[in-house]
Amino acid sequence: MKRSAIIILFISLTIEGLVAQNVDDALRYSQTFYMGTARFMSMGGAFTALGGDMSSFSQNPAGIGVMRSSEISFSPQLLHNNTSSSFHGINKDYLYNFNIGQAGIVSNLISNSGTTGLLSLNVGYSFNKTNNLNSAVRIEGKSPSGSLADYWANSSYGTRYTDLTGAAGIAYDAWLIDTITGSGQTAYGTVFDFYGDNLSSDYGQNVRRYINNEGYTGEHAISIGGNYSNKIFFGATLGINRIRYTGHYEHLEEADYYLDSGFKNFTYTEHFENTGTGVSFKIGTIIKPTEEIRIGFAIHSPIYYKIDEYYYDNISSNFTDNSHYEFNNDPMRYNYALTTPFRALAGFAYQFKKSAIFSIDYEFVDYSTAKFSETGDNYDYSLKNREIKNTLKPASNIRAGGEYRLDKFYFRGGYGYYGKAFETGELNDNMDHRTISFGIGFREQNINLDFGFTNLKSKQNYIVFDPLVSNAATAGLTSNRNIFSFTMGYKFGY
Secondary structure, three states, X not given: OOOOXXXXXXXXXXXXXXXXXXXXXXXXXXXXXXXXXXXXHHOOOOOOOOOOOHHHHHOOOOHHHHOOOOEEEXXXXXXXXXXXXXXXXXXXXXXXXXXXXXXXXXXXEEEOOOOOOEEEEEEEEEEEEEXXXXXXXXXXXXXXXXXXXXXXXXXXXXXXXXXXXXXXXXXXXXXXXXXXXXXXXXXXXXXXXXXXXXXXXXXXXXXXXXXXXXXEXXXXXXXXXXXXXXXXXXXXEEEEEEEEEEEEEEEEEEXXXXXXXXXXXXXXXXXXXXXXXXXXXXXXXXXXXXXXXXXXXXXXXXXEEEEEEEEEEEEEEEEOOOOEEEEEOOOEEEEEEEEOOOEEEEEEEEEEOOOEEEEEEXXXXXXXXXXXXXXXXXXXXXXXXXXXXXXXXXXXXXXXXXXXXXXXXXXXXXXXXXXXXXXXXXXXXXXXXXXXXXXXXXXXXXXXXXXXXXXXXXXXEEEOOOOOOOOOXXXXXXXXXXXXXXXXXXXXOO
């Protein structure tokens, strides 16, 4: 039964008890949506065969070889993320985020006249954002047959109450779960079901979950490349990759009806912060067999990240007899490594004289090859890596874009499809991402101004109550990321 005097807290959170370092984390830091300049984004990011844009340094490094002069560019972005959820009702939430999508400079080291041999060699740097992770989600509705407390009770089966750790430990201390009489103190009920000596079951409580995530992945691309005979463009990029991500949610359950347990409401908060630095290497080429045709190829090595994580959680509860409880686990900080998948890209572009361009890309990435590894604590990640291998799969990404020139103005459009990453039979086996984009640009000798709009849309199923519960509850989430980009560029040498 519940401790009634001094509550002994056993707060030894193990790594296994945390929600981090799982399949979702591996996928989050492995996916790349190639953000950057307004021109790049408004053409769907289909630049594997085009180049000539600093954002292409993170896609096909040969793009730097296409550039004809030294230049500088800066690209601020505005994100409007609109998310709707379905959980016994429809709810919507949104946020705005102002950020830097791209900033870089290119310097021309060699510039030779003529038509054969090494005609130019360029070196450059560009910061390119690869994924904007900011989002706000509100899930709300009445639960007819489940609670987050059920997960804590079920996951604690077979463990004596004095040995409970993690969220289950503080849920027990806050009177949300309790040992079942006659179970030998190793089976648990909740305030809704089999609580104490009471065997009644009564759900229908109000459930609210507020999710607020912040952060990004980005790359500092240091590139070198050149132009050989106006037929072969080549390049290489050393990528210094960055992760900054904060995952935070507050889960609330409230009963506006009578329960034998006397339960009124509880709030559970979970928070983690990831910061990481990684290294990668990319090589690529663009072949120009005719004036109209360009064919591009690129290979990306895996990114090797070292990640630092800070984690905490806490809980509070209220009962109808005016009793109130608050407990928290000691915050934890630990380190681990993540290796993302290898990538291969191919592209084709066709130029219609000086009036228009069409480009299409294909990208292959095998998400099942992502791997966690230890960085000094000797933790065995083999089970987590096996879960990644069994849950994720190879995916194909396709991007297409076009540009039409009318004097000094450029009109652009693009489309992107980022393939399904989860194996058939998984909860989100139908989840993909699609982009639609358009934009306009203006160029006058050494100055260019570009505007772009991109809509990135995806749908997924989100587990509100963990699948250890027989009546697991899921919410459908639809995310619309609207990204407004503006690029200011200046070319030297005119």
